[in-house]
Amino acid sequence: xxxxxxxxxxxxxxxxxxxxxxxxxxxxxxxxxxxxxxxxxxxxxxxxxxxxxxxxxxxxxxxxxxxxxxxxxxxxxxxxxxxxxxxxxxxxxxxxxxxxxxxxxxxxxxxxxxxxxxxxxxxxxxxxxxxxxxxxxxxxxxxxxxxxxxxxxxxxxxxx
Amino acid sequence: xxxxxxxxxxxxxxxxxxxxxxxxxxxxxxxxxxxxxxxxxxxxxxxxxxxxxxxxxxxxxxxxxxxxxxxxxxxxxxxxxxxxxxxxxxxxxxxxxxxxxxxxxxxxxxxxxxxxxxxxxxxxxxxxxxxxxxxxxxxxxxxxxxxxxxxxxxxxxxxx
Amino acid sequence: xxxxxxxxxxxxxxxxxxxxxxxxxxxxxxxxxxxxxxxxxxxxxxxxxxxxxxxxxxxxxxxxxxxxxxxxxxxxxxxxxxxxxxxxxxxxxxxxxxxxxxxxxxxxxxxxxxxxxxxxxxxxxxxxxxxxxxxxxxxxxxxxxxxxxxxxxxxxxxxx
Amino acid sequence: xxxxxxxxxxxxxxxxxxxxxxxxxxxxxxxxxxxxxxxxxxxxxxxxxxxxxxxxxxxxxxxxxxxxxxxxxxxxxxxxxxxxxxxxxxxxxxxxxxxxxxxxxxxxxxxxxxxxxxxxxxxxxxxxxxxxxxxxxxxxxxxxxxxxxxxxxxxxxxxx
Amino acid sequence: xxxxxxxxxxxxxxxxxxxxxxxxxxxxxxxxxxxxxxxxxxxxxxxxxxxxxxxxxxxxxxxxxxxxxxxxxxxxxxxxxxxxxxxxxxxxxxxxxxxxxxxxxxxxxxxxxxxxxxxxxxxxxxxxxxxxxxxxxxxxxxxxxxxxxxxxxxxxxxxx
Amino acid sequence: xxxxxxxxxxxxxxxxxxxxxxxxxxxxxxxxxxxxxxxxxxxxxxxxxxxxxxxxxxxxxxxxxxxxxxxxxxxxxxxxxxxxxxxxxxxxxxxxxxxxxxxxxxxxxxxxxxxxxxxxxxxxxxxxxxxxxxxxxxxxxxxxxxxxxxxxxxxxxxxx
Numbered sequence: 001x002x003x004x005x006x007x008x009x010x011x012x013x014x015x016x017x018x019x020x021x022x023x024x025x026x027x028x029x030x031x032x033x034x035x036x037x038x039x040x041x042x043x044x045x046x047x048x049x050x051x052x053x054x055x056x057x058x059x060x061x062x063x064x065x066x067x068x069x070x071x072x073x074x075x076x077x078x079x080x081x082x083x084x085x086x087x088x089x090x091x092x093x094x095x096x097x098x099x100x101x102x103x104x105x106x107x108x109x110x111x112x113x114x115x116x117x118x119x120x121x122x123x124x125x126x127x128x129x130x131x132x133x134x135x136x137x138x139x140x141x142x143x144x145x146x147x148x149x150x151x152x153x154x155x156x157x158x159x160x
Numbered sequence: 161x162x163x164x165x166x167x168x169x170x171x172x173x174x175x176x177x178x179x180x181x182x183x184x185x186x187x188x189x190x191x192x193x194x195x196x197x198x199x200x201x202x203x204x205x206x207x208x209x210x211x212x213x214x215x216x217x218x219x220x221x222x223x224x225x226x227x228x229x230x231x232x233x234x235x236x237x238x239x240x241x242x243x244x245x246x247x248x249x250x251x252x253x254x255x256x257x258x259x260x261x262x263x264x265x266x267x268x269x270x271x272x273x274x275x276x277x278x279x280x281x282x283x284x285x286x287x288x289x290x291x292x293x294x295x296x297x298x299x300x301x302x303x304x305x306x307x308x309x310x311x312x313x314x315x316x317x318x319x320x
Numbered sequence: 321x322x323x324x325x326x327x328x329x330x331x332x333x334x335x336x337x338x339x340x341x342x343x344x345x346x347x348x349x350x351x352x353x354x355x356x357x358x359x360x361x362x363x364x365x366x367x368x369x370x371x372x373x374x375x376x377x378x379x380x381x382x383x384x385x386x387x388x389x390x391x392x393x394x395x396x397x398x399x400x401x402x403x404x405x406x407x408x409x410x411x412x413x414x415x416x417x418x419x420x421x422x423x424x425x426x427x428x429x430x431x432x433x434x435x436x437x438x439x440x441x442x443x444x445x446x447x448x449x450x451x452x453x454x455x456x457x458x459x460x461x462x463x464x465x466x467x468x469x470x471x472x473x474x475x476x477x478x479x480x
Numbered sequence: 481x482x483x484x485x486x487x488x489x490x491x492x493x494x495x496x497x498x499x500x501x502x503x504x505x506x507x508x509x510x511x512x513x514x515x516x517x518x519x520x521x522x523x524x525x526x527x528x529x530x531x532x533x534x535x536x537x538x539x540x541x542x543x544x545x546x547x548x549x550x551x552x553x554x555x556x557x558x559x560x561x562x563x564x565x566x567x568x569x570x571x572x573x574x575x576x577x578x579x580x581x582x583x584x585x586x587x588x589x590x591x592x593x594x595x596x597x598x599x600x601x602x603x604x605x606x607x608x609x610x611x612x613x614x615x616x617x618x619x620x621x622x623x624x625x626x627x628x629x630x631x632x633x634x635x636x637x638x639x640x
Numbered sequence: 641x642x643x644x645x646x647x648x649x650x651x652x653x654x655x656x657x658x659x660x661x662x663x664x665x666x667x668x669x670x671x672x673x674x675x676x677x678x679x680x681x682x683x684x685x686x687x688x689x690x691x692x693x694x695x696x697x698x699x700x701x702x703x704x705x706x707x708x709x710x711x712x713x714x715x716x717x718x719x720x721x722x723x724x725x726x727x728x729x730x731x732x733x734x735x736x737x738x739x740x741x742x743x744x745x746x747x748x749x750x751x752x753x754x755x756x757x758x759x760x761x762x763x764x765x766x767x768x769x770x771x772x773x774x775x776x777x778x779x780x781x782x783x784x785x786x787x788x789x790x791x792x793x794x795x796x797x798x799x800x
Numbered sequence: 801x802x803x804x805x806x807x808x809x810x811x812x813x814x815x816x817x818x819x820x821x822x823x824x825x826x827x828x829x830x831x832x833x834x835x836x837x838x839x840x841x842x843x844x845x846x847x848x849x850x851x852x853x854x855x856x857x858x859x860x861x862x863x864x865x866x867x868x869x870x871x872x873x874x875x876x877x878x879x880x881x882x883x884x885x886x887x888x889x890x891x892x893x894x895x896x897x898x899x900x901x902x903x904x905x906x907x908x909x910x911x912x913x914x915x916x917x918x919x920x921x922x923x924x925x926x927x928x929x930x931x932x933x934x935x936x937x938x939x940x941x942x943x944x945x946x947x948x949x950x951x952x953x954x955x956x957x958x959x960x
Binding site for chain 5: 140
Binding site: 024117 | 163187188189190224244245250260263264267274275276278279282
């Protein structure tokens with residue numbers, strides 16, 4: 001049995017919490033496709049191309065991890081890459097509520113793809129891309145919370 | 161990569177919610193070991209032997225599912241059978257809270273085993289072995305909520 | 321249309337939070353049946369007879385409220401008294417979780433009875449029969465939290 | 481006693497989850513007024529007039545259900561139509577939190593109107609107008625989740 | 641030991657729930673600094689200057705309470721005024737989730753400042769500045785929910 | 801202003817999560833009284849005397865921390881030692897719900913004592929005395945989760 005998993009998200013930018021989940025997933029599924037959501041309605045800090053570069057650099061060590069991007073319905077993308085698993089990290093209850101709703105809807109849209117929830121390391125339980133951007137914007141210390149390459153790029157964005 | 165998953169529980173008795181999760185897991189992991197917890201401190205309705213029989217009957221159709229039982233720490237059992245995944249179903253927030261606590265503790269006890277959460281079909285979201293026993297005890301209708309064999313055994317227990 | 325509502329509980333003893341809900345319900349449904357659960361497995365502080373007396377005294381002012389007691393399945397009792405509504409108070413999230421599970425199960429057991437949730441006044445949001453007994457047991461002040469008759473009976477129980 | 485209930489919402493568009501709640505309410509209250517919120521600050525997909533038409537079509541079978549729309553405070557509208565009950569559906573905890581806050585505030589604004597919570601069928605527990613629009617926008621299948629008339633109108637909106 | 645506490649917020653406008661927390665804090669910490677967040681990205685109803693005036697008027701009776709405003713990271717402001725405590729009110733679970741995330745992040749940003757949570761009086765548990773503005777905007781009664789000075793200013797804003 | 805805080809609990813046994821909270825509190829309040837609840841109805845693993853010894857050893861470094869024990873109402877004990885603050889740690893939502901209920905009731909029982917919530921370090925967020933006993937009972941590794949003295953005593957208890 002070959003099980004392919006999709007790990008979708010905005011990754012604007014990728015944090016160490018994301019990397020932690022990618023590592024845990026890559027050790028348990030045959031292939032993990034990290035899928036960047038191209039969302040026309042939001043104005044991201046980093047372009048899809050930049051996010052791809054940061055994810056590629058940060059997952060260099062994992063052989064069975066690929067980076068891709070998608071728009072439209074997640075289940076359509078999952079079926080297209082042959083995935084039967086969607087991976088979602090849960091940190092907090094409010095996460096979980098929304099995730100539950102999406103997982104049930106996605107199951108209805110495609111019975112071939114199943115959502116599976118995993119926990120990031122508790123030292124990253126408070127991390128989110130949004131919070132990272134807020135702190136970086138005010139010059140706060142984000143070392144250890146994002147890959148070094150991401151830290152550098154964030155400083156560049158906010159000191160220009 | 162061969163990924164073995166453990167699905168632990170009391171299964172006193174197994175419900176269609178459990179079967180639903182076993183089915184979803186067996187399609188995504190190479191092997192699923194359903195592990196009955198022998199808990200000396202609780203007085204179950206069904207013996208470990210009876211619970212084994214009901215689970216064996218109910219999972220006959222799944223080739224990569226095995227039934228086992230354990231006492232002691234779950235992570236010790238998981239390592240013993242070579243599992244790198246623990247499967248837990250989450251229905252409600254209160255479930256999730258306790259499950260989160262256990263998952264973080266288990267991760268600390270063994271970094272080789274990872275807890276993964278899955279959702280039962282929403283038509284089973286209100287199901288629990290405890291509730292089933294309560295209803296069966298008062299002669300309520302439980303058809304469609306447990307395997308037929310379990311329904312028969314529950315009637316036997318409560319009409320004696 | 322005549323709508324009969326059942327308000328089930330242990331009422332061991334009735335609190336002002338319960339009375340508050342009974343009042344709100346009696347103004348909106350044609351008849352409200354307060355139903356004391358006879359639960360053989362628990363050892364209550366007050367007998368079913370005592371609980372009936374306290375509820376009768378406390379609801380004297382409401383003409384369309386009746387006091388009854390039941391064992392077995394709640395939906396069976398509801399159908400027996402012709403009720404199409406079960407009333408439940410919700411104070412906290414943990415309440416709500418359990419209540420949701422019960423409501424979905426009861427709906428499955430009988431489609432003729434619907435659970436409806438109402439909020440007690442926020443000044444009673446922290447009240448529970450269990451907490452009242454704990455405080456009364458240690459001689460704490462419970463005036464204003466239970467009817468006067470109940471306050472007197474609690475003092476009697478704990479000073480003997 | 482004649483009890484009139486108001487069921488407020490955006491209904492942009494009405495889903496089968498809404499219809500399910502309207503049906504349950506109409507069997508328990510003498511009259512149910514479905515009240516479309518005219519919200520100047522949001523840009524809806526469907527106009528108030530279109531939402532009215534869809535609701536009218538979908539509730540044709542219920543004799544004691546009327547469709548109306550309002551702006552301003554909900555309790556003012558409720559008092560105006562003589563309602564003593566506000567009906568709200570709760571699917572998830574996060575719903576419930578906000579609903580609780582609103583119910584307590586509304587009670588303070590008018591003691592004559594009481595909020596009552598009901599559960600949609602669990603097969604609709606993941607449904608929301610927002611999610612429906614997202615899926616329809618990407619061409620996903622929404623049959624069985626909204627009335628057929630609504631499905632047709634959604635397709636029209638997104639294929640133009 | 642002299643312990644200084646910071647109580648941060650938007651206070652747009654201050655409500656009686658905020659005042660309640662300020663009172664409880666001022667009786668337990670040596671000094672309480674109420675800190676208005678200057679947030680460039682949001683368009684407040686009241687200017688920072690107006691919010692300062694309302695807070696100053698409402699806290700006149702508390703000798704150890706000072707009003708200030710800040711932008712940037714909260715922990716930087718806290719360290720600047722010598723505070724070792726951040727006070728946050730929690731009303732609902734959803735509050736708590738976000739607050740928890742912020743508290744853990746703030747602790748990481750500065751180990752010298754600790755977040756401490758307190759409960760407003762339950763009669764204010766449903767209050768928020770946002771809700772107050774919504775009600776005032778529609779001419780609803782807000783007496784008893786905000787200081788009289790704030791009530792007057794809200795009427796001014798919305799009747800112009 | 802001298803502020804005395806009470807930190808109540810069973811401490812059966814004390815964990816590093818408790819110690820973490822004691823340390824944070826002792827740096828912010830003038831005096832912290834750690835108060836062991838003598839609860840006749842529960843059968844603890846360690847006697848009150850043993851729990852006192854473990855707490856005394858573990859808090860040796862904190863000059864303004866005292867160990868005491870109590871039965872009856874917590875607010876009565878708090879008033880007796882002159883405390884105006886009750887400290888409670890919150891790890892999870894379910895904790896918080898119960899804690900909220902207790903805090904509101906305690907406030908009603910005594911307006912002079914205020915409950916204040918603090919977060920343990922996130923590396924202890926999954927810790928509880930109950931879980932520690934379960935793991936120790938099965939021979940699992942608890943180093944780093946409890947003080948060394950407690951680890952030794954737990955081993956003694958379970959290997960006899």
